[in-house]
Amino acid sequence: MSNRQEQPLLNDWFEKHGITEVECLVSDLTGILKGKIMPAGKYLKGGRPRLPDSIFIQTVTGGYPDDEDIRFWNPAERDMELVPDPSAIYPVPWAEDPTVQIIHDCFYLTGEPVELAPRYVLKRVLDLYAARGWRPVVAPEVEFYLVKTNTDSDYPLEPPVGRSGRQESSRQSFSIDAVNEFDPLFEEMYDYCDAMNLDLDTLIHEEGAGQMEVNFQHGDPLALADQVVMFKRTLRETALRHGMYATFMAKPMAGEPGSSMHIHQSLLDSKEGHNVFADEDGQPSRLFHAFIGGQQRYLPSVMPLLAPNVNSYRRLMRTETSGSAPINVEWGMDNRTVGLRVPVSTPEATRVENRLAGADANPYLVMAASLACGYLGMLGRLEPRPPMVGSAWSGGNKLPDDIGPALDMLHDCQPLADILGERFVNSYLAVKRAEHRAYFQVISSWEREHLLLRV
Numbered sequence: 124m125s126n127r128q129e130q131p132l133l134n135d136w137f138e139k140h141g142i143t144e145v146e147c148l149v150s151d152l153t154g155i156l157k158g159k160i161m162p163a164g165k166y167l168k169g170g171r172p173r174l175p176d177s178i179f180i181q182t183v184t185g186g187y188p189d190d191e192d193i194r195f196w197n198p199a200e201r202d203m204e205l206v207p208d209p210s211a212i213y214p215v216p217w218a219e220d221p222t223v224q225i226i227h228d229c230f231y232l233t234g235e236p237v238e239l240a241p242r243y244v245l246k247r248v249l250d251l252y253a254a255r256g257w258r259p260v261v262a263p264e265v266e267f268y269l270v271k272t273n274t275d276s277d278y279p280l281e282p283p284v285g286r287s288g289r290q291e292s293s294r295q296s297f298s299i300d301a302v303n304e305f306d307p308l309f310e311e312m313y314d315y316c317d318a319m320n321l322d323l324d325t326l327i328h329e330e331g332a333g334q335m336e337v338n339f340q341h342g343d344p345l346a347l348a349d350q351v352v353m354f355k356r357t358l359r360e361t362a363l364r365h366g367m368y369a370t371f372m373a374k375p376m377a378g379e380p381g382s383s384m385h386i387h388q389s390l391l392d393s394k395e396g397h398n399v400f401a402d403e404d405g406q407p408s409r410l411f412h413a414f415i416g417g418q419q420r421y422l423p424s425v426m427p428l429l430a431p432n433v434n435s436y437r438r439l440m441r442t443e444t445s446g447s448a449p450i451n452v453e454w455g456m457d458n459r460t461v462g463l464r465v466p467v468s469t470p471e472a473t474r475v476e477n478r479l480a481g482a483d484a485n486p487y488l489v490m491a492a493s494l495a496c497g498y499l500g501m502l503g504r505l506e507p508r509p510p511m512v513g514s515a516w517s518g519g520n521k522l523p524d525d526i527g528p529a530l531d532m533l534h535d536c537q538p539l540a541d542i543l544g545e546r547f548v549n550s551y552l553a554v555k556r557a558e559h560r561a562y563f564q565v566i567s568s569w570e571r572e573h574l575l576l577r578v
């Protein structure tokens with residue numbers, strides 16, 4: 124991978140846009156963009172930027188796993204070379220100087236890819252599909268909240284003040300006027316997304332106060348994961364410019380529904396280009412059913428990638444305000460109470476929507492995990508349970524209800540480690556356990572409220 128095929132393309136692009144500065148981006152496990160900022164001339168002329176591989180064992184608080192877990196990564200903390208992906212070049216429309224942001228892949232200096240990189244984990248799963256002549260297609264839907272800026276982390280978040288000077292105080296699902304309250308912000312968001320070629324389909328108001336959802340046009344999973352990462356960055360920046368925060372936390376406010384990252388998934392024959400989830404007679408195919416069977420069998424074990432934080436499981440708790448966040452891996456036609464919804468569609472658009480992931484998850488890992496489960500189902504020709512008709516809520520929570528048990532289930536699932544990479548899974552478990560320990564060291568206001576004078 125040390126060839127420089129991409130160099131002429133970069134030269135042209137930089138020249139055309141008069142680029143003076145480059146942001147070299149790599150997504151860590153959480154989805155935080157790490158990297159280096161460089162003058163354009165140096166970037167084009169000089170060697171590739173480097174980072175230590177320890178960026179992939181860093182927790183969200185900047186810590187590292189405990190000593191006993193360190194054997195899972197590379198104690199030498201080796202350098203990685205960052206290689207630009209020419210299909211992931213985006214201008215930075217809000218920058219003062221002409222700046223480009225480029226998503227990079229990571230390779231050791233010996234040439235092997237770094238298996239801990241989330242983007243590599245997705246590529247690895249896509250390669251397995253490609254080897255069988257399959258090309259998965261996905262369409263992500265991402266929910267988020269706009270909230271009032273707030274610098275006191277002990278204080279609950281609040282909805283932002285819109286153009287009317289008021290905060291939303293009742294459910295405004297699908298209201299156009301409630302979106303228009305934040306018109307200046309969304310107009311700028313669209314301008315930025317257009318400049319970056321992010322293919323947004325629709326924007327709607329969701330159920331929560333200040334909660335919105337964007338849908339992306341369907342396409343290649345790697346390109347869409349890149350787009351979601353870039354969209355999150357763009358929206359956070361836009362909101363700041365308008366005196367608000369945009370948050371992708373799975374459950375930012377106790378009395379409001381959580382935010383999800385639904386993934387619609389279909390499967391094309393790589394050569395012919397037709398959707399193999401439908402038979403010649405237009406009926407759902409055996410592969411489609413086996414894909415769902417795999418999702419039913421393996422999704423509970425891959426929950427740490429779909430719901431990666433303690434906060435993620437608050438979204439998946441059934442309460443009066445949890446909205447339609449699923450707590451099961453049932454499937455059903457046009458049914459929003461199940462984790463695996465099959466929308467009514469034409470045969471060419473036959474697909475299954477995985478509704479489990481939170482908006483807080485890393486999109487590379489969500490897509491890798493979800494597609495890995497479907498792949499295992501197709502390989503093992505697994506049969507799904509009968510589709511759910513009516514409400515699936517009454518069956519109770521069929522998913523791990525906290526990050527601790529979810530990590531134990533991932534640890535015990537060898538078929539997933541074989542697909543996602545043993546070294547990646549072990550490092551991921553170590554990082555998430557370290558985060559869980561750090562969380563547990565914080566004494567919450569609930570404990571002060573209810574235990575202080577009673578126990």
Ligand SMILES: NC(=O)CC[C@H](N)C(=O)O
Pocket residue numbers: 266329336380381382383438446447448449459478
């Ligand atoms: N768009 C919807 O169906 C709502 C999803 C819900 N907010 C969730 O967290 O899963």
